[in-house]
Amino acid sequence: MLDDLPLLDAHCHAVTTADLDADGFARWCTEASTPAPPGVSYLDGPAGLAVRRWCAPALDLPAHAPAPDYLARRAELGAPSATRRLLRAANLGELLVDTGLPGDLTGPALAAAAGARYAEVVRLETVAERVLAAGVPAADFAPAFADALTAAAREAAAVKSILAYRHGLDIDPERPSRREVTAAAGTWLRAGARRLTDPVLLRHLLWTAVDLGRPIQLHTGFGDRDLALPRSDPSLLQRWYAMIEPTRVPIVLLHCYPYHRQAGWLAHVYPNVYIDVGLTLTHTGPRAAAILAEYFELAPFAKILYSSDAYGLAELYLVGAAQFRWALSTLLNDWWLSRADAERLARAVAADNARRVYRR
């Protein structure tokens, strides 16, 4: 049943259509940002296994074909053709694309290649850095950012915060005053900094996003090494979820692992908090079914969302989708559920919950 159900991939990124050698391909399959040491291959791990299992058949190879055979076949087809096959095999109904990361194929063209509908996710920090780089006076930063965000997000399904990368979620959640924002913007502008890391400005971005009213996707849990893992635990922002609850703006906690149990509790007790399994299932190979089940321990079923968080390789769109379908089928088979309950739960998590939250 899940195979025929188009997924709403609620958080994903651009793909590259360049030809890739083995090293280049492997680097896209990991959150590591530096070369592997001698004797270690980034393909010889959970994500590599998942690519070989799920993607080889889409390129006419048997599942588990060795990596060199897979790469040879990919090159034979050409990256653009392989990309199209892989995206189509994922059976996606709609993509919400975070356009804050570069790539050859993104936005509506990426969705078209996947045969899916499209909406944008706007990254708060990217908009703010653009406003600051344009030379706004410090005193005008707050209204200029609000205007820029409103314009950027006019058609967007959601906005996204990478506070976990820029500071950590252990931040004072109070709304900063206009005076504080101006002072922080002044300091930042005088320092000539590019990458926005000031905590006052970062929480101003979040509060401005709340004013905008779109769902806010929040990076939580693992990612690349630019974040401090203990400071990415989504329960560190508990006070903020409570503060903004009256606005009814949905907060979607992305990834969450290894703090996904904490995230499930947040979704249980805060009406405005949702959780998203993206990135986690892609990188955990044969463990994805066991891990997905842990997202379902406390969260109401209408609070759990699918995304792939795919970036760079079209393979990661298919891996995300196939891992999710396999993991959710495993869960539904293992659980005591009536058939009617199982079907409703599958439809909810595959797309219905996202449609409701993102108003698609």
Next chain:
Amino acid sequence: MLDDLPLLDAHCHAVTTADLDADGFARWCTEASTPAPPGVSYLDGPAGLAVRRWCAPALDLPAHAPAPDYLARRAELGAPSATRRLLRAANLGELLVDTGLPGDLTGPALAAAAGARYAEVVRLETVAERVLAAGVPAADFAPAFADALTAAAREAAAVKSILAYRHGLDIDPERPSRREVTAAAGTWLRAGARRLTDPVLLRHLLWTAVDLGRPIQLHTGFGDRDLALPRSDPSLLQRWYAMIEPTRVPIVLLHCYPYHRQAGWLAHVYPNVYIDVGLTLTHTGPRAAAILAEYFELAPFAKILYSSDAYGLAELYLVGAAQFRWALSTLLNDWWLSRADAERLARAVAADNARRVYRR
């Protein structure tokens, strides 16, 4: 074998016998304290599944009957009659009831309805707030609280602390001096506060409980949103467990999830620390068997206790008991154990450990 074994439910609360509509019923099935947003139902999650699986047969419906059918049948029987059926179906040998929360049916009457023996659990903060509200001078608070606790706990099996709700477990564990307690009581009385949150007074309560010598139940891990989850990790109080070890007063860590692995280690290395699976199994539906097994990773088997932490609905008494029996059976079937070992382990966790710890 487990079905026939009466459980000692070592931590539970009053139930309501009022007739409930669907919303009212759903609100009792969650730790959320505010209404669910549109599209979300608190019954459509792990706890709701568990109620439908385990409780429907006790009301003559097939397992997994839809929620509206269940509620209709419950209304048809009348809440008092349904309550009695559900409590009896749980097969409980004894209840230790925390009488600090209100309800229609509590104390000995609740135990009688369940066909079980009874003992009380006395909430430290409730006693202290009563003493303070009665207008005790600050300088007399320490002896007045000690007297009031001794009186309140004369027949009690245990006392209970909700430090996690009132401050967090990240507290200085040293015993405060009499002078410090008097000063803190004075400040508190002058502020006219009702809800005791002063950390000096809270730890004075704990140390007074140690003097009393009864087992101390400690809320740890998840609960409702009034607590800060990262500050409910029971390993934050490690120094205190060591300090009080010479007194041999048992400390029972309630709930623990998602820090139950940390709790298991505490039970492993501190002779005076025990762990209790209450609340967790009730709220995690089909995941309860997998989670229960995690409590058994490091703790000596004689250190693991059962409770339901049921509150409000008689259903939660039955869900707690049924989930525990199902989860423990699953564990005993999955593990490599001799039959004799399995039976001993089941009897220990179902009641024998609690009988020893609480001297029942």
Next chain:
Amino acid sequence: MLDDLPLLDAHCHAVTTADLDADGFARWCTEASTPAPPGVSYLDGPAGLAVRRWCAPALDLPAHAPAPDYLARRAELGAPSATRRLLRAANLGELLVDTGLPGDLTGPALAAAAGARYAEVVRLETVAERVLAAGVPAADFAPAFADALTAAAREAAAVKSILAYRHGLDIDPERPSRREVTAAAGTWLRAGARRLTDPVLLRHLLWTAVDLGRPIQLHTGFGDRDLALPRSDPSLLQRWYAMIEPTRVPIVLLHCYPYHRQAGWLAHVYPNVYIDVGLTLTHTGPRAAAILAEYFELAPFAKILYSSDAYGLAELYLVGAAQFRWALSTLLNDWWLSRADAERLARAVAADNARRVYRR
């Protein structure tokens, strides 16, 4: 296949060959350091089950023989003979022995008894305490420690840090200046302290080990109660792994539980970080297979190492090895993997990864 594969046990300790009564035996089977309370036995838990399952057959008893039968048979054989049988049954190819803990049988003689090759692991804190106890002037501590470590580690496969026990991993990871080291050594010497706990000196030890260039084993996660569990999370040292990455010195995170998912991410994103399953599998009995799988969620397969962390009882060498073989077989059966992939993965984790990291 795994039964025939000799393991490289990359972190282990001395064993006792004294005759042991039931209490003495039980005390070696736990990380608890004080007697169990009435009604609790340290053998009646996961580790005790594992000893009875895996070790009884090596002494000609059926698996799961009751503990008294096991101890009687052990006494009948005599501890030295039982020790030899147990070590041989573990099928070990090489032992890397941390010689910083005392025992009757250690070093080359221990390896010979196991029929295994041998190399040493040198404990940093032990070397430093020896240098300080020898009366070095504070200003000479840094060069004297460097010389002593170089001499002690001439033939060693690795060095080891117990920073988690002496301070916690929440330490400033910057290299201290020579002036700071001298001042800290002076303070330490004037205080006449024996057990090195000064954070400046502790991180100086780590940085001196980096200069030496041998792999560094780092205690992380659980152990006995001398450590503060929340401060043993290996992700607390993230900045240090990044700082020393250019040196290419391997850091092996030992144990890790219950932070092994955090550790797997560290191994995923830092080329110089590895994870080791020692101690965890020994103490978690029938849960070891489920837990081992969690180490494989994010780490590249070439980054995962075996050790037993056995200490005291030869039983723990066999339990560690048998639990690992059983748990890894379970994983390989449960996963979707080609047979060729499964065999390669088994060889890698059983010994090949350790051979490469420790240059054996």
